[in-house]
Amino acid sequence: MSSTRLLVIQPSRTNPPAALAEWLRDAGAELDVVLASEQPLPASLDGYAGVVCLGGEMSALDDLRHPWLASVRKLLAEAVTRNVPTLAICLGAQLLAAATGGVVRPMEDGPEVGGRLVAKRDSVGTDPLFADLPWTPDVLQFHSDEISSLPAGAQLLASSPRCQNQAFLVGTCAYGVQFHIETTTETVLEWAAADPEAAERAPRGGFTRDGLDQLHEDLAETWKPFAQRFVRLAEEGPRPNGSLGRNLPLV
Template sequence: MTTRILVVQPEETVPVGTLGDWLSEAGAALDTVRADVDDIPPAADGYDAVVCLGGGMGPLDDEQHPWLPAVRALLAASVAAEVPTLGVCLGGQLLGAATGGTVGRGRSGPEAGPKLVSKKDAAWTDPLFADLPLMPDVLEFHRDVVEHLPAEATLLASSPMYPNQAFRVGRVGYGVQFHIETTPEIVAGWVDRSPDVASAAETGAFDRDTLDRVHADMADTWRPFAHRFVELARGDRQPVEPRRPGLPLA
């Protein structure tokens, strides 16, 4: 039986990219809705998983982008129903906001370019993150951040500039601040359209040779991650065990 994944794309210039290729080669069928054009379903009925991509808008810019509340509602409903959910960059911020976290403009300014993030202790027993290297390669390109994780969230990866780089909320909801879906061509377009964000990167960060190298390194790490996400959606990989309620204090 085909594993169906609903992909929410907030902006034309931020497509599912290589992440879509990796999900498809693992046996998933992707249905993409453009959040700024199409109707957003209130729940993931009929789907085995949800992926929400990035975009240049802020996660709470509801006045300028009136479809944002519907995306947050979909993500909240998916987590509550234990539908495997992955939010990437803006998608991760929307997931954090939808499940009780706080989001906002990064106080240290934009973060951009190839970076390393560091796994936290909880990641070593997580069904998706356990097999990642200690410091996986990622691509950063954002202004906004998850400032405080939802109360029931578990931090999975961090970095000095912005600590909430990856988290799990509930048993199968995952948010990442960074990008894993890009190609060098996609990133070059972002650099041209958002020079204020791009200027935060190190010199040479967006040279073609550098982008080619980092994307090859990212594929080594995040392609298997995408395959594991499909396994989780298909039921071939078990989620984390539910949290046990603590004993009452005497």
């Protein structure tokens, strides 16, 4: 049986696919990882069964300093219009929202950081990725921007007190999650060292190695099966036409 080929867009060296890559490969996926800031992105999604877009330290519309962001948004818009299963994480979720008509802005009260809980919405129903999650799954937050308005027709899947739009679905199978599920302890410690002021906003005043090790054990318990479900979704092929149709605004 041939493996399921996924395009993994990595906007920054600081945010590798890490644990998520291991989970996806274990589920039978073949990953083409492209470091978007240094390598050319494919011209289209031909040949790919799904897309994963990771996070990074830049803002979703910071094209002046990072002109390649426009190409990422274009591919994410293509994924939605072609009904290609997509998982967009943190900055990736913001890029997905911006590419399809949503609004991204800095958080008014500063960054949301640390191990947190998000709450599923009743609207998840029988969703193939979210239905089997706990009602309040553990996540890792490390972001200073937020999606203040979802694209027209998008479905809200999870929220938190500080950030309303924590997870959403655009069209039939393009998922955005504002939080991180893919990290390792080492990755997060590097983020904390690079931005100690933001790291101090984490619960109990910051990050410890023991605390992060425990958090990542909890994340794996919930989000590894989620990643496996995403591979199965990609294996099924393009979904029926979604609610956003074929004419999406590209920012």
